[in-house]
Amino acid sequence: MGTASPAGDRLYLAMREKGPLCVGIDPHPGLLDAWGLADDVGGLETFALTVMDAIGGEVASVKPQVALFERHGAAGLGVLEQVIARGKDSGTQVVCDAKRGDIGSTMAAYADAWLSERSGLAGDAVTLSPYLGFGSLSPALDAAAEHGRGTFVLALTSNPEGADVQHRGGQDSVAKSVVDQAAAENGLHEWTHAGPCGLVVGATVGPALDALGISLANFNGLILAPGYGAQGATADDLARVFNGAGDRVVVANSRGVLRHGPDPDALSSAARRCNEELIQALGQEAGSSS
Numbered sequence: 302m303g304t305a306s307p308a309g310d311r312l313y314l315a316m317r318e319k320g321p322l323c324v325g326i327d328p329h330p331g332l333l334d335a336w337g338l339a340d341d342v343g344g345l346e347t348f349a350l351t352v353m354d355a356i357g358g359e360v361a362s363v364k365p366q367v368a369l370f371e372r373h374g375a376a377g378l379g380v381l382e383q384v385i386a387r388g389k390d391s392g393t394q395v396v397c398d399a400k401r402g403d404i405g406s407t408m409a410a411y412a413d414a415w416l417s418e419r420s421g422l423a424g425d426a427v428t429l430s431p432y433l434g435f436g437s438l439s440p441a442l443d444a445a446a447e448h449g450r451g452t453f454v455l456a457l458t459s460n461p462e463g464a465d466v467q468h469r470g471g472q473d474s475v476a477k478s479v480v481d482q483a484a485a486e487n488g489l490h491e492w493t494h495a496g497p498c499g500l501v502v503g504a505t506v507g508p509a510l511d512a513l514g515i516s517l518a519n520f521n522g523l524i525l526a527p528g529y530g531a532q533g534a535t536a537d538d539l540a541r542v543f544n545g546a547g548d549r550v551v552v553a554n555s556r557g558v559l560r561h562g563p564d565p566d567a568l569s570s571a572a573r574r575c576n577e578e579l580i581q582a583l584g585q586e587a588g589s590s591s
């Protein structure tokens with residue numbers, strides 16, 4: 302039996318209380334401009350902290366997109382550390398969208414950065430890419446379990462190019478093997494509602510799951526679903542794609558919420574409306590923490 306990890310349970314219960322929406326914090330240059338901010342570290346800080354002040358504590362989770370902080374250099378990562386600290390203070394969980402994946406020995410260093418106590422960049426969870434081999438992620442999966450943090454491993458991404466790799470093998474697909482190995486990882490740990498190793502499955506994948514021999518209804522972790530909003534997937538698409546797994550879907554939406562800024566009230570109303578729509582579509586019972 303492995304080390305107990307509360308990460309999946311923690312986010313599962315927060316979603317029961319606050320809804321499935323995960324607000325993406327993606328400070329694209331175009332969005333900074335639309336908010337009347339400069340494309341520099343000052344603009345980045347105002348943007349990111351405005352979002353956190355508007356919705357911190359109201360939504361279960363946020364997902365800062367790491368590249369959009371990194372493009373401002375070390376000072377940009379400093380702003381990301383502030384976002385993570387605000388998440389902790391407000392009770393909104395932070396999923397760092399870093400999509401890390403490397404050979405095992407280097408992966409241990411990424412695990413130190415994103416999943417251990419030593420680094421201000423460690424939030425509640427991080428996104429990982431398994432396409433150097435699922436086993437290469439072991440240092441990160443072990444660190445997540447040790448430090449009570451979560452991971453979301455890319456299985457079927459929302460971009461059309463992902464099919465080129467992920468769909469290979471048909472019913473015995475590459476993506477299916479990622480799903481199976483994530484489920485096996487969760488089998489090593491103790492949890493109640495959802496294991497610490499989640500998946501990323503785009504809300505835009507349409508009927509691909511059936512064609513690839515994947516059933517998520519019995520998957521034993523959380524499923525981060527980007528693609529709702531700006532990429533075109535609707536709440537009905539989410540209900541169809543994640544039929545049977547609705548209570549475990551973490552719905553990521555970045556531009557669909559951020560376009561309502563910079564007015565904090567408009568941001569928080571947009572997040573509230575989104576959560577209402579998603580709760581109805583996915584059948585999650587917000588307000589129930591049992």
Ligand SMILES: O=C(O)c1cc(=O)[nH]c(=O)n1[C@@H]1O[C@H](COP(=O)(O)O)[C@@H](O)[C@H]1O
Pocket residue numbers: 325327366398400428457458459460501502503527528529530531532553554555556557
């Ligand atoms: O891991 C992710 O978050 C992710 C995986 C994926 O398959 N597709 C995807 O869009 N994302 C991220 O989710 C966010 C989507 O942003 P919007 O399309 O603006 O909602 C971006 O930060 C993407 O990097």
